Amino acid sequence: MFKILKREMLTPNICKMVVEAPRIAKAAKPGQFLIVRPNEKGERIPLTISDYDVENGTVTIVTQLIGASSAAIIATQEGEFFNDVVGPLGNPSAFVGKTADELKDARYIFIAGGVGTAPVYPQAKWLHDRGIAVDVIIGAKTKDLLIYTEELASACDNLYLCTDDGSEGFKGLVTALLEKLVNEDGMKYTQAVAIGPMIMMKFCTLTCKKLGIPEDVSLNMLMVDGTGMCGACRVTVAGKTKFACVDGPEFNGFDVDFDEAMRRLGQYKAEEMAAKEELDK
């Protein structure tokens, strides 16, 4: 059993939780994920790790209310317990394996969207703490849906906000803002990392290709075990089938077949809708 030490709704639909999981906190690296099974009858839900604290033995997860299973996670209150939290899973971000020398001239741009903003935080922090240049773009539909702005402001050199309706920061999509930064403001990035909805990552990839910036994306596919056993997270990367759980979750965005990935994410939509209806009754 894993205790929820803190629970906070960041938006009406997005919940941040700090969970006691000392083994995972000790082993976690930026870019990795974990799996939560909130209760005996719940699913195993993969969530990218949004922070970890070795000293206090905690990990932070940020969940968006989508269906019955995410609802079960969010419904768990402070002081209550998740049945299971397992991880860290997947490979750490590529930069974790690089030497200081390899990184010293790098300038990273993180492009974060929606609930995908939270897992950008440990990555930006890791680089920022080591003196590597990091900028971050956070995008949301509207001002109230922007999350992790304070945390990320402290973990990068320049934080750029953008909203579809212009209620905060740049008005428009994250891709338009990235183009502006590079083409008009003369920013030079050696590496981009996009984390957010699949459709956002798809268009970020097209933009990065156009701008000539190498780009990694983090794929949050459907999974059961997260250890390579089920193959539900199959994704085509550079023409080859990969398992997002053990080969990823981060891949070179230029190589990912996003259309297939989006289609595969919807594989249990009919069953999930039915479960949600049952829950709403």
Next chain:
Amino acid sequence: MANRIPRVPVREQDPQVRAHNFEEVCYGYNAEEAALEASRCLHCKNPRCVTACPVSVNIPEFIAQIVAGDLKGAAAVIAKDSSLPAVCGRVCPQETQCEGSCILGVKGEPVAIGKLERFVADNAPKAETPASPAPGAKKVAVIGSGPAGLACASDLAKKGYDVTIFEALHKAGGVLEYGIPEFRLPKEAVLKREVDSVKALGVKIETDVIVGRTVTIDQLMDEEGFEAVFVGTGAGLPRFMGIPGENLNGVFSANEFLTRNNLMKAFRKDYLTPIHAGKKCCVVGGGNVAMDAARTALRLGADTTIVYRRTEVELPARKEEVHHAKQEGIDFQMLTNPVEILGDEKGWVRAIKCIRMELGEPDASGRRSPVPVEGSEFEIPTETVIMALGTSPNPLIVNTTDGLVATRRGCIEADGDGVTTRPGIFAGGDAVTGAATVILAMGAGRKAAASIDEYLQNK
């Protein structure tokens, strides 16, 4: 003459009824039936059944105890060589092991050794003497709670070691939990009892720990004080065929399909786990896993076909499972091999394109290898495809542990006693042999326990 009594049939759920539920198919013998069946054993001087048993259970001896009415005694005889009789009695391929060698089988039907073993395991009073390791006992880590891990842990606990099993999933049992369905191996009544009896010996089980990710073997040994480690991580990675269309929606590995249903209880309305069998399902493969997946899909309401590239004679599944699958109405397409999976405009499976095969010359293994019949391609319309093509070991432990060596097939290099290339680390079961049987894994776990005991005594 005892052998004139015909083999006592075992009572089973009606095929029409069980095709719609997940209750156990076979009811097992009652005391009267077991006594009668036990009386058929000839008690051969040189019992071939014992030689044919991978762990050499003294079969005539335990059967004699059933005849004498001493179930506790029968259980004690089995326990000398097997720690999972309720499981093995249900899932061992008896027809190629003990029963396949029974002398009665030459002219008639062999003694139902598997059913008798199950009878003893299900009905003998449990000689449970709760125990806990003595203070200062040496600590051993067992990785994986499948048949190899459970057997190894229970032997070590009996020898007084302080044993902790680390399990990656949220429930103990390994393939017995996530792989084998409820209708063959009931989880609460049988598996949980086996796991509980291991716990009763003082073995601790820590779930949700993926050794190699959550913690490494080196950390377990250097930081947590474990003096020896047994790796019984099985063979859990699914294989796919590499044919076009395998990533369409509706194509699943048998592992995913079965894990959703067994471990995650998708068949129960009160669990949130989604599962998609469709109205029409094709299962590719001919082993026990293929039978399990097909019979699960059937129970979830799918009209189900098994596609296998050789003939029925070569089906690697247990005979009983094939027989049960047929009784339940599963369609068998033999000498048939998929070449492509076809999708609709939305990217969902609509059909599986196959080619007919014929058996050619025997290959190196002596089996006649199937060769495609040119121009015989045809389509089987289907909504889902389940790939049950075998599994291979997970490379995580080898990749994160210095000094362990992987074989060409991705298995951990270890000898017959479970000794690996690194002192203090032992391994056995499917992780070493590749996918095999429960009884071989159980036997390997026990041999490794003996090796660990010897290693720690001399350390």
